[in-house]
Amino acid sequence: MSEKNSEEGKENAENLTDEIGRKIADAFDVFDHDSNKTVDVREIPNIIRSLGCCPSEAEMQDIILEIDEDDSNGYIRYEKFRPIMTKILMERKYRPATEDRILKAFQVLDTDNKAYLTQDELKEYMTKEGDAFNQDEMDEMLSAAVDPEKGYILYKEYAALMTVEDT
Structure with a gap:
């Protein structure tokens, strides 16, 4: 060099x-x-x-x-x-998940391939598995995730919303 x-x-x-x-x-x-x-x-x-x-x-x-x-x-x-x-x-540690990775995680939970999750399904997964959400965290997530017209989580749209641009 x-x-x-x-x-x-x-x-x-x-x-x-x-x-x-x-x-x-x-x-x-x-x-x-x-x-x-x-x-x-x-x-x-x-x-x-x-x-x-x-x-x-x-x-x-x-x-x-x-x-x-x-x-x-x-x-x-x-x-x-x-x-x-x-x-x-x-070291670029603890980077946020990519949209594709978030989408794949939701698809794993959507065993019927319906392209959405119900509020009850999401609550079940998020409060009983891994780093479980508390009620306040769950309420905050649902307020952003639930489609107000349909009443359930259209996870492809939510995954895009959750994605943070890499800086």
């Missing part, structure tokens, strides 16, 4: 790191209500998700434990959060 290409590569990496750092700082600041570079530990999942990461609940707890390794009395300092979040974003 030429010296010029090597320098350009370093510059691109620095620009990416700077951009990620700004995103992290901006997201953290939204939840830093006292402007003292700390946030309530309960806000960490919101910050992480606002940065486009979708870890499972178990993965989220692991991240929080890594950040909060020295009992912080319920608050997380920015200087502890930034390096861990930078690493997660640089």
